[in-house]
Amino acid sequence: MESATELDANDPLAGFRDRFVHNSSEPELIYLDGNSLGRQPRAVADVLTRIVDHQWSDRLIRGWNEGWLDIAEGVGDLIGELLGANPGEVILAENTSVCLYKVAVAALREQRSRQKVVTDDENFPSDIQILRSACRSAGSGQTVQIVHCSEALDPTSVLVDAIDESTAVVSLSHVTYRSGWRWDLEAVNRAAQDVGALVVWDFSHSVAAIPIDVAAQGVDVAVGCTYKYLNGGPGAPAFIYVSSRRDNLSNPIRGWFGSDKPFDFDHQSPSAGSIQRFLTGTPNVVSAALIQPGVDLLLEAGIEQVYEKSVRLSERFIALCDTQLSEFGFEIRTSRDPLLRGSHVAVFHPDAQAVGLALLNEQSVITDFRPPDLLRFGFAPLYIRFADVDATVSRIIDVVAGGGIDRWRDENPLVP
Numbered sequence: 465m466e467s468a469t470e471l472d473a474n475d476p477l478a479g480f481r482d483r484f485v486h487n488s489s490e491p492e493l494i495y496l497d498g499n500s501l502g503r504q505p506r507a508v509a510d511v512l513t514r515i516v517d518h519q520w521s522d523r524l525i526r527g528w529n530e531g532w533l534d535i536a537e538g539v540g541d542l543i544g545e546l547l548g549a550n551p552g553e554v555i556l557a558e559n560t561s562v563c564l565y566k567v568a569v570a571a572l573r574e575q576r577s578r579q580k581v582v583t584d585d586e587n588f589p590s591d592i593q594i595l596r597s598a599c600r601s602a603g604s605g606q607t608v609q610i611v612h613c614s615e616a617l618d619p620t621s622v623l624v625d626a627i628d629e630s631t632a633v634v635s636l637s638h639v640t641y642r643s644g645w646r647w648d649l650e651a652v653n654r655a656a657q658d659v660g661a662l663v664v665w666d667f668s669h670s671v672a673a674i675p676i677d678v679a680a681q682g683v684d685v686a687v688g689c690t691y692k693y694l695n696g697g698p699g700a701p702a703f704i705y706v707s708s709r710r711d712n713l714s715n716p717i718r719g720w721f722g723s724d725k726p727f728d729f730d731h732q733s734p735s736a737g738s739i740q741r742f743l744t745g746t747p748n749v750v751s752a753a754l755i756q757p758g759v760d761l762l763l764e765a766g767i768e769q770v771y772e773k774s775v776r777l778s779e780r781f782i783a784l785c786d787t788q789l790s791e792f793g794f795e796i797r798t799s800r801d802p803l804l805r806g807s808h809v810a811v812f813h814p815d816a817q818a819v820g821l822a823l824l825n826e827q828s829v830i831t832d833f834r835p836p837d838l839l840r841f842g843f844a845p846l847y848i849r850f851a852d853v854d855a856t857v858s859r860i861i862d863v864v865a866g867g868g869i870d871r872w873r874d875e876n877p878l879v880p
């Protein structure tokens with residue numbers, strides 16, 4: 465195995481690490497949870513200062529004509545560049561759950577004669593709850609069918625078999641939050657489009673982690689969050705992508721910002737024809753502005769380079785787990801095929817929660833735990849080094865050998 469020091473020295477992305485904030489009082493910290501909340505880009509502080517010291521403070525309401533009115537679409541377009549979307553196909557709004565609700569109801573209302581919504585058992589629980597709410601709101605008696613794919617040898621064929629002429633909508637997380645399984649975008653889109661079903665993707669764990677080309681891969685509708693690999697900050701707004709081919713889809717929560725001229729204060733104002741129709745109320749201007757620095761960094765680095773490093777980091781981690789951790793009961797639960805995973809690796813251990821807490825509290829390694837027995841290790845290539853991978857594995861060994869599991873077995877924090 466090549467030395468981590470050499471790999472880091474030759475890494476074309478190495479310089480990006482310093483463009484994120486690292487707390488100098490925790491120099492040993494290894495942060496492997498960018499799949500949950502990305503690190504803070506340094507440039508965020510300047511953006512915030514500009515808003516607080518100049519825009520909100522001095523410009524006040526004039527800010528709306530000086531950039532605020534267009535911010536949801538402007539930052540949306542930048543995210544669209546990462547996704548291969550055309551300008552005007554992506555917009556920021558609320559959070560992933562609400563965005564999913566909006567596009568799911570829109571899709572279901574276009575497919576009233578079809579009764580089934582297909583999703584899988586690895587989908588994010590909020591997504592499944594939202595799909596059920598969307599069915600109730602669409603009002604045509606549609607129901608959600610959860611296809612059990614997670615234990616299947618060939619999940620794609622199990623899923624595709626469930627998609628038929630009665631399917632209104634297929635909705636999946638492109639990369640699943642637990643195991644990190646990656647669906648084949650094109651295969652699922654093709655299967656759905658062949659029978660006239662619409663696919664609504666959740667890109668939360670794939671945007672800025674793996675290359676996506678919505679135009680080439682036939683994506684009609686997607687949503688995703690911006691606080692993971694996009695580094696947009698806690699609670700940052702989510703995004704909605706609707707292909708311009710799908711301009712028949714309309715926002716079920718009509719509000720003043722969904723029209724071209726909200727400040728006409730017209731009771732009847734028509735819905736905007738553009739992606740702006742998916743807005744409802746006032747955009748989160750401050751949070752939207754804070755997303756841009758992270759997106760800028762990713763565009764500068766280039767998603768292909770980011771992905772290439774992500775694969776190398778996770779391949780190294782998987783290899784070290786196999787050789788050094790399997791004897792302690794750790795097992796890789798993410799696909800070993802890089803084309804079938806995102807940028808996090810899930811590892812099983814019977815005491816996964818205690819291992820995670822010991823890593824956090826005794827070893828300065830932040831991962832996260834997903835019940836009942838998985839630890840997730842997220843590799844965000846703009847700030848994770850190859851040396852971090854090696855150090856993580858040796859700190860895990862220290863936890864196991866040093867009795868860390870017993871010290872943390874009885875803890876149960878609110879956020880795991």
Ligand SMILES: Cc1ncc(COP(=O)(O)O)c(C=O)c1O
Pocket residue numbers: 559560561562588590591637641666668669689702
């Ligand atoms: C795949 C996926 N979808 C949706 C969500 C929920 O996002 P939000 O809280 O922004 O609605 C998450 C949160 O982590 C997620 O991982």
